[in-house]
Amino acid sequence: MADQTITFIGAGAMTEAIVSGLLANNRVNNEQITVTNKNNGERLAELQNTYHIQTTTDKQQAAEQSDVLILAMKPKDVDAALERLQPSIRADHVIFSVLAGTTTGYISSLIEADCPVVRIMPNTSAKVGASASAISGGRFAGAKDVDLAASLFSSIGSITIVPEEKMDSVTGISGSGPAYFYYLLEGLQTAAVESGLTEEDAKALLIQTMQGAAKRWGQTSKSLQSLYEEVMSPGGTTEAAFSVLWEHEVQEHVTAGAKAAIEQSEKLGKVKKHV
Numbered sequence: 001m002a003d004q005t006i007t008f009i010g011a012g013a014m015t016e017a018i019v020s021g022l023l024a025n026n027r028v029n030n031e032q033i034t035v036t037n038k039n040n041g042e043r044l045a046e047l048q049n050t051y052h053i054q055t056t057t058d059k060q061q062a063a064e065q066s067d068v069l070i071l072a073m074k075p076k077d078v079d080a081a082l083e084r085l086q087p088s089i090r091a092d093h094v095i096f097s098v099l100a101g102t103t104t105g106y107i108s109s110l111i112e113a114d115c116p117v118v119r120i121m122p123n124t125s126a127k128v129g130a131s132a133s134a135i136s137g138g139r140f141a142g143a144k145d146v147d148l149a150a151s152l153f154s155s156i157g158s159i160t161i162v163p164e165e166k167m168d169s170v171t172g173i174s175g176s177g178p179a180y181f182y183y184l185l186e187g188l189q190t191a192a193v194e195s196g197l198t199e200e201d202a203k204a205l206l207i208q209t210m211q212g213a214a215k216r217w218g219q220t221s222k223s224l225q226s227l228y229e230e231v232m233s234p235g236g237t238t239e240a241a242f243s244v245l246w247e248h249e250v251q252e253h254v255t256a257g258a259k260a261a262i263e264q265s266e267k268l269g270k271v272k273k274h275v
């Protein structure tokens with residue numbers, strides 16, 4: 001178990017996913033975690049009641065009493081949040097940021113102390129210990145800071161260390177990634193229910209089908225194309241589905257969607273001044 005105390009700045013979906021993953025895996029205990037947000041006391045009470053963690057609206061005091069600060073507000077709110085917190089940040093604080101697009105250099109430019117900043121891009125599957133998280137250390141971050149991030153975030157799923165310039169790509173692929181799969185599954189669920197399956201049976205069949213496909217891909221060196229061709233019999237059902245998917249260029253649109261996410265991550269970064 002890590003012995004650091006951690007304050008989350010921001011109390012949204014991502015904070016909840018990380019908190020629940022950390023606690024479920026006993027990586028830290030509930031007394032080590034404090035959560036603050038802008039001014040939503042109801043949300044803080046909800047998190048406190050669910051996870052038995054500390055919550056406060058006094059961000060400065062929470063920061064002063066913590067070893068690690070995890071920035072988890074929307075990228076557009078980071079300037080306002082750090083302006084208030086800045087006087088409470090010491091050189092021995094370790095700052096983790098899960099903000100899309102926002103570079104470690106930008107965060108460092110908002111803080112007087114030269115404290116280590118580590119950027120992490122998890123996803124909401126953290127809530128069930130199955131995030132795919134990527135990690136990059138900023139200019140003031142040493143190996144021990146990246147190791148601390150890896151140790152904490154490995155309790156909520158897999159870890160991939162990448163150079164920071166790869167983070168926009170990671171954000172559009174695995175950060176947003178769960179949403180793409182939910183969207184595709186929603187389309188399959190509609191077809192299942194409209195053709196007479198119960199929602200419950202459709203859910204059980206789709207979950208196993210998705211997990212099985214992921215597991216099969218993970219255990220073979222075959223290409224994705226050869227895997228879907230393996231499913232397709234001439235004149236069969238899969239071919240009938242693919243003739244519609246190909247006609248509508250579904251794969252090209254999925255690629256374009258993910259590229260738009262990557263570009264948006266780049267844009268979120270570009271509006272910021274870098275140091």
Ligand SMILES: NC(=O)C1=CN([C@@H]2O[C@H](COP(=O)(O)OP(=O)(O)OC[C@H]3O[C@@H](n4cnc5c(N)ncnc54)[C@H](O)[C@@H]3O)[C@@H](O)[C@H]2O)C=CC1
Pocket residue numbers: 009010011012013014015036037038039040072073074075077080081098099100121122123124175176
């Ligand atoms: N939702 C997701 O799947 C993922 C989100 N992220 C990143 O995580 C961050 C948070 O995302 P969500 O949790 O989805 O957002 P959210 O909108 O659910 O939560 C944002 C939180 O920040 C708080 N906040 C806003 N201004 C503040 C301030 N000045 N001081 C303190 N707290 C402030 C809000 O009160 C709210 O609790 C974003 O930067 C996003 O890019 C990263 C990976 C995946």
Ligand SMILES: O=C(O)[C@@H]1CCC=N1
Pocket residue numbers: 100171175176
């Ligand atoms: O949509 C977003 O901006 C965030 C970052 C990655 C996933 N959700």
